[in-house]
Amino acid sequence: xxxxxxxxxxxxxxxxxxxxxxxxxxxxxxxxxxxxxxxxxxxxxxxxxxxxxxxxxxxxxxxxxxxxxxxxxxxxxxxxxxxxxxxxxxxxxxxxxxxxxxxxxxxxxxxxxxxxxxxxxxxxxxxxxxxxxxxxxxxxxxxxxxxxxxxxxxxxxxxxxxxxxxxxxxxxxxxxxxxxxxxxxxxxxxxxxxxxxxxxxxxxxxxxxxxxxxxxxxxxxxxxxxxxxxxxxxxxxxxxxxxxxxxxxxxx
Amino acid sequence: xxxxxxxxxxxxxxxxxxxxxxxxxxxxxxxxxxxxxxxxxxxxxxxxxxxxxxxxxxxxxxxxxxxxxxxxxxxxxxxxxxxxxxxxxxxxxxxxxxxxxxxxxxxxxxxxxxxxxxxxxxxxxxxxxxxxxxxxxxxxxxxxxxxxxxxxxxxxxxxxxxxxxxxxxxxxxxxxxxxxxxxxxxxxxxxxxxxxxxxxxxxxxxxxxxxxxxxxxxxxxxxxxxxxxxxxxxxxxxxxxxxxxxxxxxxx
DNA sequence: AACCTGGATGAACAGTGTTCACCATACACG
DNA sequence: CGTGTATGGTGAACACTGTTCATCCAGGTT
Numbered sequence: 001x002x003x004x005x006x007x008x009x010x011x012x013x014x015x016x017x018x019x020x021x022x023x024x025x026x027x028x029x030x031x032x033x034x035x036x037x038x039x040x041x042x043x044x045x046x047x048x049x050x051x052x053x054x055x056x057x058x059x060x061x062x063x064x065x066x067x068x069x070x071x072x073x074x075x076x077x078x079x080x081x082x083x084x085x086x087x088x089x090x091x092x093x094x095x096x097x098x099x100x101x102x103x104x105x106x107x108x109x110x111x112x113x114x115x116x117x118x119x120x121x122x123x124x125x126x127x128x129x130x131x132x133x134x135x136x137x138x139x140x141x142x143x144x145x146x147x148x149x150x151x152x153x154x155x156x157x158x159x160x161x162x163x164x165x166x167x168x169x170x171x172x173x174x175x176x177x178x179x180x181x182x183x184x185x186x187x188x189x190x191x192x193x194x195x196x197x198x199x200x201x202x203x204x205x206x207x208x209x210x211x212x213x214x215x216x217x218x219x220x221x222x223x224x225x226x227x228x229x230x231x232x233x234x235x236x237x238x239x240x241x242x243x244x245x246x247x248x249x250x251x252x
Numbered sequence: 253x254x255x256x257x258x259x260x261x262x263x264x265x266x267x268x269x270x271x272x273x274x275x276x277x278x279x280x281x282x283x284x285x286x287x288x289x290x291x292x293x294x295x296x297x298x299x300x301x302x303x304x305x306x307x308x309x310x311x312x313x314x315x316x317x318x319x320x321x322x323x324x325x326x327x328x329x330x331x332x333x334x335x336x337x338x339x340x341x342x343x344x345x346x347x348x349x350x351x352x353x354x355x356x357x358x359x360x361x362x363x364x365x366x367x368x369x370x371x372x373x374x375x376x377x378x379x380x381x382x383x384x385x386x387x388x389x390x391x392x393x394x395x396x397x398x399x400x401x402x403x404x405x406x407x408x409x410x411x412x413x414x415x416x417x418x419x420x421x422x423x424x425x426x427x428x429x430x431x432x433x434x435x436x437x438x439x440x441x442x443x444x445x446x447x448x449x450x451x452x453x454x455x456x457x458x459x460x461x462x463x464x465x466x467x468x469x470x471x472x473x474x475x476x477x478x479x480x481x482x483x484x485x486x487x488x489x490x491x492x493x494x495x496x497x498x499x500x501x502x503x504x
Numbered sequence: 505a506a507c508c509t510g511g512a513t514g515a516a517c518a519g520t521g522t523t524c525a526c527c528a529t530a531c532a533c534g
Numbered sequence: 535c536g537t538g539t540a541t542g543g544t545g546a547a548c549a550c551t552g553t554t555c556a557t558c559c560a561g562g563t564t
Binding site for chain 2: 119120122130133136137140146147148149151152154155158159161162165173201205210211212213219220223231234235236238240242243
């Protein structure tokens with residue numbers, strides 16, 4: 001390893017500080033934190049792991065990020081980046097809400113355990129506000145009375161986050177069962193396994209104490225998570241729409 | 253302290269073990285964990301704190317509880333204790349669902365950050381199953397098609413947990429602002445403060461980019477958490493009921 | 505060439521979950 | 535009455551965690 005050629009003049013500056021040392025930045029730290037998160041999950045995500053990922057001392061991180069909590073918040077904010085909001089279309093508010101919820105869940109799925117981070121993030125940051133505004137616009141376009149529009153925004157977010165959070169918990173639970181390495185965000189196969197196990201569990205319950213659970217064991221779990229999520233959103237939308245029907249907007 | 257009377261025969265066995273040394277049990281550990289949780293919150297709840305609360309070495313806990321995760325799970329299960337479920341009344345399913353959700357949230361509020369623990373707890377344990385069964389019974393009584401009844405149970409739980417979780421996050425955020433000691437689960441006053449701060453924040457947003465937020469700033473946050481929660485539940489119930497109306501139960 | 509300065513370093517501190525060799529106490533038995 | 539045994543608590547240790555701080559080194563400026 002000692003037979004290095006003398007550095008060419010134009011790369012001298014670069015070679016100086018060891019192997020192409022790119023400066024540490026907030027962005028690079030967040031990026032590294034994401035790859036660590038995807039590999040080890042929320043519970044085991046640590047500043048030291050992030051530092052190791054960057055090949056840097058732990059204390060170096062604190063020059064760019066004041067605490068782990070701040071790093072988590074930054075990761076949360078990153079979620080909103082390049083999230084295009086379509087212009088509100090009053091005739092299509094239901095479909096647009098559906099779409100919004102779906103891409104929201106997709107965003108949360110983009111990184112492992114992201115929902116756990118999102119759930120504790122500050123939901124009214126500058127990055128998140130346009131989304132709330134968008135939801136409000138859609139709800140008002142749909143003819144919801146004002147006091148409902150306000151609550152509805154919260155509600156949709158709570159459901160999206162809560163749903164994804166529980167998915168995340170199931171995934172982690174499943175993962176600590178099969179020690180398999182985690183190349184992708186829990187295969188469809190794993191979810192099928194979970195469902196099958198639960199279905200048998202329900203079916204074999206004592207029918208005298210749990211008649212409904214036994215009877216519905218098949219129909220309850222045959223749906224995929226996607227379908228369950230869509231159904232949940234649909235229920236909320238219908239509930240909201242029922243108010244719009246009661247308080248028809250004065251056609252001015 | 254040396255002028256002790258000779259112990260009466262029937263209390264001899266009790267006196268033997270020094271200063272009234274009550275044996276360590278799972279229950280006592282769980283109890284202690286709750287008082288620690290209420291004092292320091294979820295993030296700072298540690299095995300050492302629990303041990304200290306009991307005046308005992310940390311390692312002693314591990315004779316009764318295999319890990320911190322198990323302890324958390326036990327705390328979660330304790331939540332269902334003495335939770336009476338009223339007999340399902342088909343004519344009143346909506347009110348009964350409302351009531352169920354309300355007491356669910358109340359239970360979560362009984363201990364600080366309980367929702368954070370509940371959210372990661374296994375929702376199909378022996379203790380929790382009767383509740384799911386109850387919900388299914390109510391939904392079927394309300395005339396919901398079977399495939400919906402299954403999803404609806406999940407949905408209600410997700411919303412209750414998610415809502416309480418976010419309340420818990422807000423409370424913690426508020427608490428680290430005012431250093432005030434925490435004698436009770438965040439006073440009403442604190443919530444009023446949070447609402448007021450947010451309302452002003454919304455009102456002073458640039459109206460060109462956030463017209464709806466500015467316009468709704470007053471109406472959006474004037475409601476208490478209780479009202480917002482009830483509204484959320486009501487929306488879900490209405491959404492569910494809309495399906496029942498579409499698929500009327502065959503009057504046999 | 506000397507200086508300054510910004511950013512990275514590594515060691516340290518206090519705290520975490522968990523394990524394990526040790527030991528004391530309370531009971532059963534001879 | 536004395537001895538053994540076993541249950542269950544102890545304290546020290548390990549491998550971590552988030553965070554801080556004195557130190558130090560490289561880069562650019564004077």
